[in-house]
Amino acid sequence: MADPTALLHLHVEQHRPMPLRGTLEAEAGELVALLGPSGAGKTSLLRCLAGLMRPERGTLRVGDELWLDTDAGVCWPPQRRRVGMVFQHYGLMPHLSALHNVALALLHLPPAQRQQQARRWLDQMRLTPAQMQRRPAELSGGQQQRVALARALARQPRLLLLDEPFSAVDAMHRQGLYDLLADLRRELVIPIVLVTHDLHEARQLADRLVIMDQGALLQSGTPAHIHRSPRNARVADLTGVRNRFHGVWLGPQDDADRAQRMGWLQWTLPEGQPTPLRLRVRDKDRLPTGQRVTWVVQGDGLKLDAELGLAAGAPAPDGHTPLMATVHTARHLGDTTMAVAALQALPGVELHLTRSGPLRQHLQPGQPLRVWLDCAWVHVMPIRQPG
Template sequence: MPLHGRFGCAAGELTALVGPSGAGKTSMLRVLAGLMRPTHGRVQVGNEVWCDTTAGVFRPAQARHVGLVFQHYALMPHLDAVDNVALSLLHLPRAQRRAAAQQWLAHVRLEAEHHHRRPAGLSGGQQQRVAVARALAREPRLLLLDEPFSAVDQMNRQGLYTLLADLRRELSIPIVLVTHDLQEARLLADQLVVLDAGRVLQQGSPAAIHRAPRNARVADLVGLQNRFEGEWLGPADAPGWGWLRWQAPGAARGQGPRLRVRDKGKITAGQAVHWVISSEGLHLLDPHAAGPDAWRATVREARHLGEISLVVCELADLPGVSLKLSVAGPRRVGLEPGTVLGVRLDPELVHVMPFRAAAG
């Protein structure tokens, strides 16, 4: 599959590559690591050019200072933790290798009692710490993490998140993470790079992409559940504002209520559009609340998950249209199927996209 697009990651930043299986995320990592040679492309880390096909430059993997952490650890089963890390230190005498390896294992907080155990005697989280120590022992200019937490249980995963956050503060190098877990990406990353079918569709902060996806495909890939169809009606009564008609599925054109939302001046009147609103833009109200942005709704589903509840509401004025909310705090009390409530849509957080951008 061909790869198209570009992205950047500054020193001290963590950039997460997200997208469906087969999108090209791991292939991008292989290009960065020097394990795949692109037909056309350029890879630059700091002031060093590792690949420039136009200039005929290609630095092989062994000549790149890259730390690579794999999904399934890739540890040598016949070696203990110390010797697995020491594999990255073959340029040192054996005694120095083992001492340095132990220091790196301590740095990633693997208890000393586990240093001389083979991988089979370590938990998944402990094996991942060994893999991280081995990657860091190379003193890399670039750290690549390929689904590093997916094989680790949730409790150990939280500890590894903390470790990665601490390492980011210590290491002034770019870190690129491949993950299928959107929550993980939002939690850890400074920047998201959204890929699909080998193409970079958008790069930006998690907040920016969730509030303003480039098109409907990006909205779907980053898990924006409140995506709707409509018609752009044109400017409203004040500069910077416009009218959006909200259409229910299957409704005839010209039917549906109007929303007064932000107008960026990029869409012509009469154009069919998709529009999204992030979860921060939905607010629960008293069911009798009135206002241009307040909607009467009935709870259809309510799933209470720990500290949050996932709620699906049907709108009284738009049959067939539902809103999906994540609710925390006291507002969760009494949210059960059949509950009538009010929902306010924050017009500042409505993002409108041309309908044609949904393709792909």
């Protein structure tokens, strides 16, 4: 059911030329990032929004305007939709100056006003008067993308679409564009849809993520919610959740468990063999006893002794399970260390740990660790059986 308060509501269903199905909604001023691998259907969804592709079946409403309703025969052409679009490779006219590229979006205004408005937008993009007179080939990649963004916003669109807009810009200038977009969003009151492969970029910029794979919209939510509670193992893969394990759901074991809505999870090895480790975790009352599951824990749920202020031999904090491990690889990236530690009691099972500052000293190859697993951070997902 559509959210009546959403400014943007899109629902699509199609099988050809590629499968595409799901619902996308966004509020005024909200930035929604479509995240998924190549071929997931992200750009196809953007083309449906822009009017460049008509789905087999679907509806699209922006504010009080119905742009698409295939059942009713409604399909507004791109020029009527007032969509601003920014592409990966800028899409600028190479023979025109930055100023005249932006003025192309203002042909509905008298010539003098076009120049004035184009200058205003380029000034807002932090280009100098000299840069405004240069052709695209005389500008850096970051400057060209600022011109493309100015052109997209010049017509005051109802919807802004960004198709991998920063991937062709070098890392040094990319952060400046992130900051610029964050500043612009304080003034823009339109939905923004961003297509990206970059998980870090999506988390940094988006209010909400929509995870896509093979044409399907798998999950929608805030970056923090999806990272902590992916809907299934595929979403966990696509959102970079590294600490993912196997288990069997045992369910509540007594009245206290049932009263507190808690259940027990037996940790199993990757091949399915049971282990003595059992975890008491939140029970959502959705899993039958004996169900094989995968489960994940975010990095916040894995603590070292030093982080909890515990001395050797100290008792376990409430809700925490101690895991003895040995660091076998560590990568030092600036002031951050990414380490992989093998669990001593579980052959073939590894923990991925990332630490910065003084805690990095605990992550050296060969170093033994006691890692505390906070069961409040465990998220359990059923393994779907084929067929």
